[in-house]
Structure formats: C-alpha cells, structure tokens
Amino acid sequence: MRILITGGAGFLGSHLCERLLNEGHDVLCMDNFFTGRKANIAHLLPNPNFELFRHDVIDPFKAEVDRIYNLACPASPPHYQYNAIKTIKTSVMGAINVLGLAKRTRARVFQASTSEVYGDPEVHPQPETYWGHVNPIGIRSCYDEGKRVAETLFFDYHRQNGVDIRVVRIFNTYGPRMLPDDGRVVSNFIVQALRGQNITIYGDGSQTRSFCYVDDLIEGFVRLMETPGITGPINIGNPGEFTMLQLAEQVLKKIGGPSKITFHPLPSDDPKQRRPDITLAKTHLGWEPKVPLEEGLDRTIAYFKTVVAV
Ligand code: NAD
Numbered sequence: 001m002r003i004l005i006t007g008g009a010g011f012l013g014s015h016l017c018e019r020l021l022n023e024g025h026d027v028l029c030m031d032n033f034f035t036g037r038k039a040n041i042a043h044l045l046p047n048p049n050f051e052l053f054r055h056d057v058i059d060p061f062k063a064e065v066d067r068i069y070n071l072a073c074p075a076s077p078p079h080y081q082y083n084a085i086k087t088i089k090t091s092v093m094g095a096i097n098v099l100g101l102a103k104r105t106r107a108r109v110f111q112a113s114t115s116e117v118y119g120d121p122e123v124h125p126q127p128e129t130y131w132g133h134v135n136p137i138g139i140r141s142c143y144d145e146g147k148r149v150a151e152t153l154f155f156d157y158h159r160q161n162g163v164d165i166r167v168v169r170i171f172n173t174y175g176p177r178m179l180p181d182d183g184r185v186v187s188n189f190i191v192q193a194l195r196g197q198n199i200t201i202y203g204d205g206s207q208t209r210s211f212c213y214v215d216d217l218i219e220g221f222v223r224l225m226e227t228p229g230i231t232g233p234i235n236i237g238n239p240g241e242f243t244m245l246q247l248a249e250q251v252l253k254k255i256g257g258p259s260k261i262t263f264h265p266l267p268s269d270d271p272k273q274r275r276p277d278i279t280l281a282k283t284h285l286g287w288e289p290k291v292p293l294e295e296g297l298d299r300t301i302a303y304f305k306t307v308v309a310v
C-alpha cells in the first residue's frame with residue numbers, strides 16, 4: 001500500500017515509518033520539522049520506497065494514498081505551549097486536511113489522539129466511554145481541546161461522508177528517538193541523570209502516569225489500522241502506573257551518579273493520575289503491551305547514552 005504519515009520525522013512517526021517500510025509498503029513521510037528531525041529518518045532515505053516531504057499539515061496536501069496516519073502535532077507540553085495557536089491550528093486544520101484527502105482518495109485515515117482528552121480525570125482508570133475533565137481555557141487546552149476537536153471532525157466525516165476512520169488515544173509513550181530536550185518526563189530524568197544534573201520533579205512527585213514502550217504502541221497502531229470494522233476511539237497504553245517519584249528513583253538506580261532529586265512548582269492543570277483501561281484493545285485488537293517499564297527504561301537509557309554528551 002501507499003501510506004502517508006504526517007509528523008513522520010518525529011519520535012513516534014519515525015518508528016512507524018520504519019515498521020511500515022519493513023512490511024514492504026511505500027511510505028510518504030510529511031513533516032514541517034518543528035519537533036521532528038532528519039536524523040530520525042536519515043537511515044530510511046536510501047530506501048526507494050521512502051519519500052520525504054517538508055510540508056505543514058495546516059496546508060492541504062495532494063497525493064494518491066491508501067492509508068493516512070495523522071501524527072503531526074507537537075506532543076511535549078513545552079513544545080505545544082511554545083506557540084499555542086499554531087498547536088490548535090495543527091490539530092484542527094491538520095485533521096480537516098487529512099480527512100479531505102481521505103475523502104477524495106477513499107483512504108483509511110488514522111488519528112493520533114491522546115489520553116489528554118480525559119484531562120485531569122475523575123474516573124480511574126480511564127475507559128473510552130469517559131468524556132473527560134478538561135479545562136477549556138488553560139495552558140494545556142491548545143493541545144487537549146485541539147485533539148478533542150480533531151476527534152469530533154473524524155467522527156463527523158465518518159458519519160457525514162462515510163470516511164473510513166481509526167482513532168487511537170495514546171497514553172504516555174517513551175523510547176529511543178525522543179529529543180534529549182523534549183521536556184517530557186522520561187527523557188528529562190534520563191538525560192539529567194546521565195549528565196549528573198539534579199532530577200527535576202514537578203510538584204511533590206505523587207502524580208501518576210502509565211508509560212508505554214514505543215514498540216508496543218506501534219504494534220497497537222498497525223493492528224488498529226488494519227482491523228476491519230472498528231473506528232475507535234481506543235486506548236493504547238501500558239496500564240502499569242507509577243508516581244513521578246518512583247520513576248525518578250528507578251532512573252537514578254539504573255544510571256547512578258551524583259544526581260539528587262529536587263522538587264519544583266507543578267505546572268497548572270497537570271493531571272494528578274492517568275492509567276488506561278485497555279479492555280477494548282485486548283478484546284478487539286488482541287493487543288496488550290509486552291515491554292515492562294524496567295526493560296523499556298534500559299533500552300531508552302542505552303539510546304540516550306549514544307546521543308547525550310555526558
Ligand atoms: P513529536 O513531537 O516527536 O512528533 C510530532 C511530529 O509532528 C514532529 O516530527 C513535528 O515536526 C511534526 N509536526 C508538528 N507540527 C506539524 C505541522 N504543523 N505540520 C507537519 N508536521 C508537524 O511527538 P510524538 O511523541 O512522536 O507524537 C506524535 C503524535 O502522537 C502527536 O500527534 C501526539 O499528539 C500524539 N501523542 C503522543 C504521545 C506520546 O506519549 N508520545 C501521547 C499522546 C499522543
């Protein structure tokens with residue numbers, strides 16, 4: 001098949017490009033390189049089945065394709081808050097553009113949504129039926145509400161125009177090719193420990209997240225895309241839940257060195273807890289995560305050792 005991946009030069013996108021090329025597909029990687037890097041996909045450039053387009057998803061894109069994975073959007077809070085208006089435009093206009101392309105080409109189209117649609121959840125763990133608890137005017141809203149509108153657009157194009165959609169709600173994912181200065185917690189803690197800098201916990205470290213290793217997530221993406229008769233939304237994530245203090249301690253134990261744990265103000269609207277209910281993914285996709293945090297951290301630390309000057 002010919003497959004378009006928007007945001008294909010980013011962390012998740014580059015792993016997806018690699019996976020789909022290995023399966024023998026033609027991959028069109030589109031990216032504006034806001035948080036993506038050529039280094040993430042440089043090894044794919046010699047592959048004749050790989051094409052790279054510098055393009056912004058807020059502008060229409062013409063191509064004849066069979067599948068579209070829409071991943072274009074900065075995912076780390078410092079990056080998506082850097083230009084909040086651009087973040088909303090990316091989610092909303094990006095969704096309209098990929099849906100328009102899917103409608104014309106009759107391609108199946110996949111939206112990378114997020115656990116952030118649940119906001120600061122009052123239901124725990126979060127099933128797909130939970131409508132969420134999102135502040136519409138806060139500093140995270142450009143991302144959360146942008147992704148919620150994108151989901152709405154996907155379902156309206158599906159109902160109104162019969163577009164074949166897949167919507168995944170991704171929970172915190174980590175692994176090789178995260179940017180060292182990405183700002184997300186796993187990369188921050190690992191890079192800080194490798195550099196012997198203090199570990200920065202925001203708040204008292206009692207907030208929780210559930211961390212999924214990238215290979216598990218990509219397997220879930222492909223299963224969802226290729227399973228007939230299912231639209232989602234469907235949670236993909238690892239239900240193993242950890243406090244940020246536990247994460248910091250694990251990273252320090254693995255890397256050692258002089259780093260100390262330090263506490264800093266909690267950003268506003270920071271969700272207190274998050275854990276996916278993955279019953280739907282298990283039932284409909286036969287999917288569940290295979291890589292525990294212990295092992296995923298080892299692989300991620302090994303990667304950062306190769307890219308971070310210590
Ligand atoms: P990332 O920042 O590494 O990748 C995003 C990619 O999109 C980058 O290559 C960036 O340059 C590109 N991009 C951003 N704005 C664009 C635009 N306007 N036009 C074209 N390209 C643009 O982040 P990621 O972790 O790989 O996330 C990929 C997708 O998955 C995002 O949509 C994100 O919201 C979603 N997601 C990720 C996680 C996670 O934990 N990694 C969790 C929930 C949702």
Ligand code: UDP
Pocket residue numbers: 076077172183184185186188189200201202203207209244266267270271
């Ligand atoms: N966090 C932290 N120290 C950091 C970066 C993040 O304690 O250096 C916290 C952050 O406040 C949040 C959690 O770790 O409670 C996860 O943050 P991340 O940005 O990775 O993901 P998100 O908040 O979008 O789930």
